[in-house]
Amino acid sequence: MSIEVRSIHKSFGSFKALEDVSLHVETGELVALLGPSGSGKTTLLRIVAGLEKVEEGQVFFGGEDASIQKVSERGVGFVFQHYALFRHMTVFDNIAFGLNAKPKNLRPPQAEIRARVSELLKLIQLEWVADRFPGQLSGGQRQRVALARALAVRPKVLLLDEPFGSLDAQVRKELRHWLRRFHDEFRITTLFVTHDQEEALEVADRIVVMNKGRIEQVGTPDEVYHDPANVFVLNFLGNVNLFHCRLDDGKVYFGNIGVEIPGVASDNARSANLYVRPHQFQITRDAGTGTSIKAAVAYVNPAGSVVKIDLKRETGEMIHVEISQAEFAALKIVRGDIVYVSLRDVTYSEYQI
Amino acid sequence: MSVRTEPRSIRILIITVAVAFFALFLVLPLVCVFQNAFSKGLTFYVKTLQHPDALAAMRMTVITALVAVPLNLVFGVAASWLIAKFDFKGKDILLSLIDLPLSVSPVISGLVFILLFGAQGLLGEWLGDRNIQIVFAPPGIILATIFVTFPMVARELIPVMKAQGNEEEEAALTLGASGWRTFWLVTIPNIRWGILYGIILCNARAMGEFGAVSVVSGHIRGLTNTLPLHVEILYNEYQFAAAFAAASVLALLAIVTLVAKTAVEGMMRREH
Numbered sequence: 001m002s003i004e005v006r007s008i009h010k011s012f013g014s015f016k017a018l019e020d021v022s023l024h025v026e027t028g029e030l031v032a033l034l035g036p037s038g039s040g041k042t043t044l045l046r047i048v049a050g051l052e053k054v055e056e057g058q059v060f061f062g063g064e065d066a067s068i069q070k071v072s073e074r075g076v077g078f079v080f081q082h083y084a085l086f087r088h089m090t091v092f093d094n095i096a097f098g099l100n101a102k103p104k105n106l107r108p109p110q111a112e113i114r115a116r117v118s119e120l121l122k123l124i125q126l127e128w129v130a131d132r133f134p135g136q137l138s139g140g141q142r143q144r145v146a147l148a149r150a151l152a153v154r155p156k157v158l159l160l161d162e163p164f165g166s167l168d169a170q171v172r173k174e175l176r177h178w179l180r181r182f183h184d185e186f187r188i189t190t191l192f193v194t195h196d197q198e199e200a201l202e203v204a205d206r207i208v209v210m211n212k213g214r215i216e217q218v219g220t221p222d223e224v225y226h227d228p229a230n231v232f233v234l235n236f237l238g239n240v241n242l243f244h245c246r247l248d249d250g251k252v253y254f255g256n257i258g259v260e261i262p263g264v265a266s267d268n269a270r271s272a273n274l275y276v277r278p279h280q281f282q283i284t285r286d287a288g289t290g291t292s293i294k295a296a297v298a299y300v301n302p303a304g305s306v307v308k309i310d311l312k313r314e315t316g317e318m319i320h321v322e323i324s325q326a327e328f329a330a331l332k333i334v335r336g337d338i339v340y341v342s343l344r345d346v347t348y349s350e351y352q353i
Numbered sequence: 354m355s356v357r358t359e360p361r362s363i364r365i366l367i368i369t370v371a372v373a374f375f376a377l378f379l380v381l382p383l384v385c386v387f388q389n390a391f392s393k394g395l396t397f398y399v400k401t402l403q404h405p406d407a408l409a410a411m412r413m414t415v416i417t418a419l420v421a422v423p424l425n426l427v428f429g430v431a432a433s434w435l436i437a438k439f440d441f442k443g444k445d446i447l448l449s450l451i452d453l454p455l456s457v458s459p460v461i462s463g464l465v466f467i468l469l470f471g472a473q474g475l476l477g478e479w480l481g482d483r484n485i486q487i488v489f490a491p492p493g494i495i496l497a498t499i500f501v502t503f504p505m506v507a508r509e510l511i512p513v514m515k516a517q518g519n520e521e522e523e524a525a526l527t528l529g530a531s532g533w534r535t536f537w538l539v540t541i542p543n544i545r546w547g548i549l550y551g552i553i554l555c556n557a558r559a560m561g562e563f564g565a566v567s568v569v570s571g572h573i574r575g576l577t578n579t580l581p582l583h584v585e586i587l588y589n590e591y592q593f594a595a596a597f598a599a600a601s602v603l604a605l606l607a608i609v610t611l612v613a614k615t616a617v618e619g620m621m622r623r624e625h
Contacts, residue, residue: 049527050527051523051526051527070526071523071526071527072526072527072528072529072530072531073529074527075529076527077527078523078524078527080520080523080524082520084520084521084523084524085521085524086521086524086525086538086539086542086543087521087543088542088543088545097525097528097530097538098528098529098530101525101528101529101530101531101534101538102529146524149524149528150527150528152528153528153529
């Protein structure tokens with residue numbers, strides 16, 4: 001079922017949590033709400049669930065106005081960051097809760113509830129913990145139980161609030177792949193909150209980047225990463241280097257080194273900011289054609305799929321560079337070496353000014 | 354290996370002081386109570402406790418607790434639920450009011466009811482016309498006891514409920530449970546040990562209260578005496594063995610309370 005959020009306003013006291021936020025999530029989509037803390041992403045999710053009241057605006061599920069419904073009538077599956085499992089109930093009773101809580105005339109017979117719970121336990125691969133209490137499970141297991149509990153009532157939409165936020169890095173990775181596979185299989189409309197850009201890029205069909213109660217950009221992971229709508233999105237999705245430079249004659253000038261970059265208009269000279277991702281650099285041992293910047297190697301971290309290198313310019317400015325292991329092996333650079341960096345694959349966009 | 358920097362002599366000194374203090378102020382008085390209670394033999398002890406005045410005092414004490422504890426339980430759960438789960442104006446004032454009985458002298462607590470319901474009191478004339486006796490009668494004792502035990506349950510539950518937060522309730526609501534079902538299926542089971550703990554403390558205070566009850570009771574033997582008041586009367590009449598015999602019942606209650614309290618604390622720990 002699709003989710004439609006129409007011009008939502010929400011404030012807590014004098015703090016404006018959400019300002020005129022509108023969003024559309026297609027049926028079967030997996031959408032991430034990504035932003036720093038205080039950006040309003042959790043508030044938006046809670047408003048969709050009905051856990052938070054709005055001053056202005058509406059929420060629609062499949063074209064039906066959900067704003068007038070209470071939380072318990074909305075039919076959402078909500079997963080909390082800290083699991084919020086019922087601590088005094090077994091895993092089985094936790095998952096069965098939503099079915100048992102239905103009014104008598106709508107409640108399925110006990111045999112059916114048992115079958116449904118077993119089916120879900122199998123889905124989360126935790127059949128053997130049915131009789132345990134939440135306190136006896138690991139964080140990852142608890143979160144899977146919380147997910148099963150939310151799914152038991154066959155919700156129209158699934159809402160997850162930083163579902164992997166309090167788990168170890170390893171478990172987090174496992175669970176997010178699991179979520180992706182689960183979603184590919186069942187295609188339930190899902191909205192999830194995260195502050196982890198890597199998680200959003202890896203799992204989501206589309207990403208909603210939020211900041212200070214507003215939506216900055218909505219797009220596929222590819223769009224928001226490679227074609228960010230503004231400086232905030234660019235900065236938030238991955239590391240970036242900022243250069244204060246001059247534009248003149250269609251070239252970008254770093255000090256007296258002029259570099260041609262596609263997209264720079266040949267209009268009047270002016271100062272500008274250029275943002276470059278760490279992987280958009282090339283390091284060479286020699287000065288080359290004179291369009292590269294001289295710098296000293298300040299730090300090298302070869303642990304990982306790429307090699308992270310910090311370079312210090314003669315001006316004192318730091319440049320963060322990432323090169324492949326193969327390039328690193330060919331260059332054989334160590335701390336203290338003098339190298340030359342040049343830009344590669346950098347295109348210039350208007351917001352970079 | 355544990356880190357202990359203090360020399361042996363200081364450790365022994367500190368432990369000795371602690372043990373001596375404990376023995377002098379806690380164990381010795383308790384031993385004393387039982388020793389004096391049985392100073393005239395077991396037969397005298399049993400006879401003292403079977404005296405009609407003693408039985409009446411015990412009955413009054415039990416009735417008082419039976420009324421005060423359930424009322425304060427309901428109040429305590431409602432108040433702590435309100436304070437822990439919701440934000441509203443005047444929350445701090447409500448919190449201070451709940452603590453009020455703990456901060457005023459029990460004598461004042463008793464006096465308040467005399468000023469309200471006594472013959473010269475605010476409502477005295479109105480009550481007198483209708484022949485309703487509150488002070489110097491069981492209702493006064495019960496009211497005074499309710500007042501002094503007012504905070505006992507709420508004080509226990511507020512921190513427990515605050516620590517648990519609202520998430521489990523919110524989860525229940527999203528799963529389709531009504532507010533009422535959420536309260537009974539999620540909120541109450543989560544605080545059941547806290548409730549039990551509160552009941553134990555509330556009961557101990559209700560049965561042991563002296564000051565406030567003394568002011569409103571009027572000390573009418575066989576009618577408005579509670580067990581603590583009965584002890585005082587016997588003691589003032591130089592019936593020391595009898596006074597201690599009655600006191601030993603209260604001391605036993607204290608021991609039972611402590612054991613129950615420890616057991617409940619153990620259960621609470623095991624669940625977290």
